[in-house]
Amino acid sequence: MRQLRSSYLPSGGLVIILRVKKLLSKATSLRIILILVLVLFAMLPVIVVCGVIRSAAVSVQMNNLVMDVQNHSLIMSNQLSKGEYFANTDNAVLNSQLVQMANFYNGRAEVIDNTYVIVGDTYVIDKGRYNISELVMKCMSDGTKSFYKRSGWNINIVQPIVSQAEDALSGVLLFSVDAADVEAWNKRVTVIIDIIEIITFIIIAVLSYFVSALLMKPLRKLVGKFKESAKYNVQEDIVVSTYKETRDISDSYNKVLAKLKNLDESRQQFVSNVSHELKTPITSIKILADSLNSQEDVPVELYREFMVDIANEVDRENRIIEDLLSLVRMDKTSNSLNITETKINDLLEALLKQLTPIAAKKNVELILESFRPVVAEVDEMKLTLALSNLVENAIKYNREGGWVKVTLNADHKYFFVKVEDNGIGIPDNEQDKVFDRFYRVDKARSRESGGTGLGLAITQSIVFSHKGDIKLYSKLDEGTTFNVRIPLIYIE
Ligand code: ADP
Numbered sequence: 001m002r003q004l005r006s007s008y009l010p011s012g013g014l015v016i017i018l019r020v021k022k023l024l025s026k027a028t029s030l031r032i033i034l035i036l037v038l039v040l041f042a043m044l045p046v047i048v049v050c051g052v053i054r055s056a057a058v059s060v061q062m063n064n065l066v067m068d069v070q071n072h073s074l075i076m077s078n079q080l081s082k083g084e085y086f087a088n089t090d091n092a093v094l095n096s097q098l099v100q101m102a103n104f105y106n107g108r109a110e111v112i113d114n115t116y117v118i119v120g121d122t123y124v125i126d127k128g129r130y131n132i133s134e135l136v137m138k139c140m141s142d143g144t145k146s147f148y149k150r151s152g153w154n155i156n157i158v159q160p161i162v163s164q165a166e167d168a169l170s171g172v173l174l175f176s177v178d179a180a181d182v183e184a185w186n187k188r189v190t191v192i193i194d195i196i197e198i199i200t201f202i203i204i205a206v207l208s209y210f211v212s213a214l215l216m217k218p219l220r221k222l223v224g225k226f227k228e229s230a231k232y233n234v235q236e237d238i239v240v241s242t243y244k245e246t247r248d249i250s251d252s253y254n255k256v257l258a259k260l261k262n263l264d265e266s267r268q269q270f271v272s273n274v275s276h277e278l279k280t281p282i283t284s285i286k287i288l289a290d291s292l293n294s295q296e297d298v299p300v301e302l303y304r305e306f307m308v309d310i311a312n313e314v315d316r317e318n319r320i321i322e323d324l325l326s327l328v329r330m331d332k333t334s335n336s337l338n339i340t341e342t343k344i345n346d347l348l349e350a351l352l353k354q355l356t357p358i359a360a361k362k363n364v365e366l367i368l369e370s371f372r373p374v375v376a377e378v379d380e381m382k383l384t385l386a387l388s389n390l391v392e393n394a395i396k397y398n399r400e401g402g403w404v405k406v407t408l409n410a411d412h413k414y415f416f417v418k419v420e421d422n423g424i425g426i427p428d429n430e431q432d433k434v435f436d437r438f439y440r441v442d443k444a445r446s447r448e449s450g451g452t453g454l455g456l457a458i459t460q461s462i463v464f465s466h467k468g469d470i471k472l473y474s475k476l477d478e479g480t481t482f483n484v485r486i487p488l489i490y491i492e
Contacts, residue, residue: 101175153182340377367403
């Protein structure tokens with residue numbers, strides 16, 4: 001049971017990866033990252049330099065020792081050759097020199113003849129045995145120079161012994177040295193270098209701590225100003241231009257603040273416009289009702305006339321509320337359009353058919369011109385509302401006997417609807433404002449024709465929610481053209 005449970009535990013490496021992931025998933029302090037990076041980059045060269053110094057120091061000591069032993073063993077091999085050691089391996093003088101040399105280096109000397117038999121050994125124990133180690137064989141086959149091999153803190157040096165009489169290799173001198181002094185020296189150097197590294201690390205860490213605090217100061221200042229601005233609702237611009245980045249952040253913040261201010265102002269303006277627009281019909285109703293109430297024996301005709309006016313005002317109030325509601329709905333549900341593939345030619349035909357009686361009443365001619373069949377992904381209901389606002393306006397703000405021309409065209413990406421009229425036109429300085437909510441060029445004329453001042457705002461909102469565009473060209477007393485461009489394929 002226990003084993004089973006432990007097999008589900010992640011391994012050590014995995015645990016570290018999971019912890020690092022968890023740490024990174026949390027918001028990490030930029031200052032800590034800065035300190036780590038500074039320490040890492042400053043420590044890296046220190047560690048490399050210290051490592052190089054340590055290995056260089058050890059290898060110099062080791063090379064000196066090898067050279068020493070090699071010189072010494074060369075002298076010894078010459079003496080062994082001169083003293084014809086292989087003829088008499090019990091030579092007390094040569095054996096005592098061998099022991100002296102071995103003791104001097106705290107090592108062991110072996111004399112091996114050319115049949116690989118150990119004929120002299122300062123440890124005595126291997127005398128008479130064979131030594132066929134790699135190093136000995138190498139020296140025997142070469143016969144002229146010395147070789148050495150290092151394993152850990154142990155050095156083996158072989159020196160050929162050449163018989164002077166026959167000028168032939170008579171054996172080798174194998175010298176094993178324990179480099180205990182070099183090892184001790186290496187330990188001392190390591191301790192000193194470790195201490196230097198630790199002290200350097202502490203100094204670098206402390207310096208990084210202060211340097212990072214200095215580098216982060218402008219950011220802290222920026223955060224402080226943001227907090228102050230949020231707490232006391234400060235409307236002033238924030239400027240921290242120590243770094244390009246802090247300047248960019250404060251610039252962006254100021255832009256957002258300005259937009260929010262504008263939004264707040266336009267919201268207030270909108271609320272006051274709504275109140276005013278809703279109040280106007282109610283005030284009229286109140287005046288009409290009061291004047292009826294204040295008179296005695298009011299004739300039925302007058303009663304009827306006033307009641308018709310009251311009903312008109314109620315209709316007006318209704319229209320404003322409906323337009324307001326569709327505007328609010330557009331704002332709220334701009335992301336949830338009911339997109340379907342729609343034949344735009346059919347949509348326009350039906351729309352114009354529906355508006356024909358109103359146009360006929362005003363003696364305005366309606367013309368539809370389609371250059372090609374167009375199928376597009378749109379919200380049919382909303383697009384109908386947007387385009388009928390444009391055509392209705394073109395009829396409303398037209399002249400007796402005027403015309404309204406609706407043109408449909410498309411390319412590979414967009415379809416274009418042009419609503420053109422030869423009506424009263426819009427003055428140049430008013431053209432930017434007609435898309436604003438409740439904006440009307442001629443309030444009296446708009447009201448007279450049942451306008452609420454919200455039609456173009458609704459149209460623009462619908463076109464934008466289809467990722468399209470709407471443009472207006474107008475000349476006073478000559479006419480107005482609205483150009484609508486909408487993508488054939490709806491872009492999410
Ligand atoms: P309204 O309900 O008053 O028609 P709109 O938002 O539809 O409100 O239009 C805003 C104003 O733009 C209108 O009051 C009118 O003055 C002007 N306008 C809109 N369309 C036309 C047009 N085709 N010709 C002239 N003026 C227009």
